[in-house]
Amino acid sequence: MKEPAATPGWVSALLAMIVVQMATAFLTRVTPTIAPAVAAELQWSDAVIGYLSSIATVGSITFLVMGAPLMRRFGSIRALQLGLGLGIFGLCFLLPPLLPVAMAGAFLIGLGYGPSSPAGSDVLHRIAPPRHHALIFSLKQAGVPAGGIIAGLALPPIVAAYGWRASLLFSALLVVAVILVVQPMRSQIDAGRERQQSLAPGAFLSLSNVLEPLRALRGSASVMRIAAVGACLAIGQGIWFxxxxxxxxxxxxxxxxxxxxxxxxxxxxxxxxxxxxxxxADRMRATIRLLALVCLASGLTSLALMLATPTWPSWLFYALAAVAGITVSSWNGVQIAEIARRSPAGRIREAASGATVVVFLGYVAGPLSFALLVATTGRFDLGFLLCAAAGLLGFLLLATRRGS
Structure with missing residues (x-):
């Protein structure tokens, strides 16, 4: 009789989650990074990138509300690998000079990003030491900006030297390498997968499966509130990215x-x-208070960007971008850890999916609203004012709640 695979150490599991999170995030950053070059060649407006970003998030939401059977059947690592494969396929849809095809590609990239939050939350909540949950979840989420670093530093020089299509090839090869790197860990991390789970269309499309993430949220009012705050923060983060x-x-x-x-x-x-x-967060033991402060800081940073003009010295613009890395885009790990901590027992993956659906609505609404503002007014400052208002709303949602 075959022995069951040993449970992996939490450090190994964390490293696997960070690497895959980095790759999934990198795929979502490809289009925003090369957008000016693509738009210039294909004569697309600046608003297009907002539409593509929103469509990608719709793809992620689609997986979150329908993808549970796949994660149960194959396990977290395999679900993430399949997501990366979908992302590579989505990149291919950016090659034809047709906006509807590019939109389909953006949807596929977002669909591939979908497993990252519930799969990572499930693995780390099971394996990581509880006293370090916020830090460990934040380390995992640090893979998101790490993917952005690679996109921001590697893709523009490739575009300048060889064209934006060459940057898509580089991106695909990088993601393939990540799929192969994490494969040896799959047997351990996915040992508990449900091999009998059906993958028939009915398993994905059934009303019970689609509503399961939202039912898990209904089990805790505090989880729903924290998810709503995440949506407010996601509006600003989605627009900045x-x-x-x-x-x-x-x-x-x-x-x-x-x-x-x-x-x-x-x-x-x-x-x-x-x-x-x-x-x-692990040392304050007051995560709600910390998230409230982050909401205020995010709004103020967006107000500062609203005032940026071509007369600004470059060091000031770069300094503001550096500050935004902390105030606008560093909340995710703390928020996800708090969602996992407050979720109903035994339903971490479902609650994480439901909370992420709510958060991702912010990622849809933010760039889409910004795109409409740019298209109708030609002004960017109104969009950054929207970021600031969303941060203030998140603060008010938390300020009206007592306790931590």
Whole structure:
């Protein structure tokens, strides 16, 4: 009789989650990073990147509400690998000079990103030491800005030297390498997968499966509130990630490499910020208070960007991008850890999926609203004002709640 695979150490599991999270996030950063070059060649407006970002998030939401059978059948690592494969396929859809095809590609990339939160939450909540949950979840989420660093630093030079299509080939090869690197860990991490889980269309499309993540949220009012705060923060983060490079090129006069450097700098400080906020949350034992402060800081940072003009010295713009890495994009790990801590017993993966659906609605609404504002008014500052208002709303949601 075959012996069951040993349970992996939490450090190995964490490393696997970080690497795969980095790759899934990298795929979502490819389009915003190369958008100015693509738009210039294909004569697309600056609003297009907002539409593509929102469509990608719709793809992620689609997986979150329907993908539970796949995760149960194959396990977390395999689900993430399949997601990466979908992302590579989505990149291919960016090659034809047709916006509807590019939109389909964005949907596939987002669909592939979908497993990252519930799969990572399930693995780390089972294996990681409870006293370090916020830090460990933040370390895992640090893979997101790490993927952004790679996109911001590597893709613009490739675009400048060989064209934006070559950057898609580089991206695909990088993701294939990650799929192969984590494969040896699959047998351990996915040992508990449900091999008898049906993958028939009915298993994905059934009303029970689609509603399961939201039912898990209904088990705790506090989980729903924290998810709503995450949606507010996601509005600002989604806009910054989708539009920082385009704003720098179109409004501030930077070339693609200089704009990509600002994006990479924001991602780099985001790595440090996520680890820092996770460490602080574990020691404060007052995560709600910390998230409230982050909401205020996110709003103020967006107000500062609203005031940016071409007359700003470059060091000031880069400094603001660095600050945003902490204030706008470092909340995710703390928020996800708190969701896992407050979720109903035995339903971590389902509650994480439901909470992520709510958060991702912010990622849809933010870039889409920004795109509509740019298309109708030609102004970027109104969109950054929207970021600030969303941060204030998140603060008010937490300020009206007592306790930590």
């Amino acid at each position: 989708a539009y920082l490079i385009t704003f720098a090129v179109s409004e501030l006069g930077y070339d693609l490499r200089a704009a990509g450097l600002a994006f990479a700098l924001m991602q780099a400080t985001g790595v440090l910020g996520r680890v820092l906020l996770g460490w602080v």
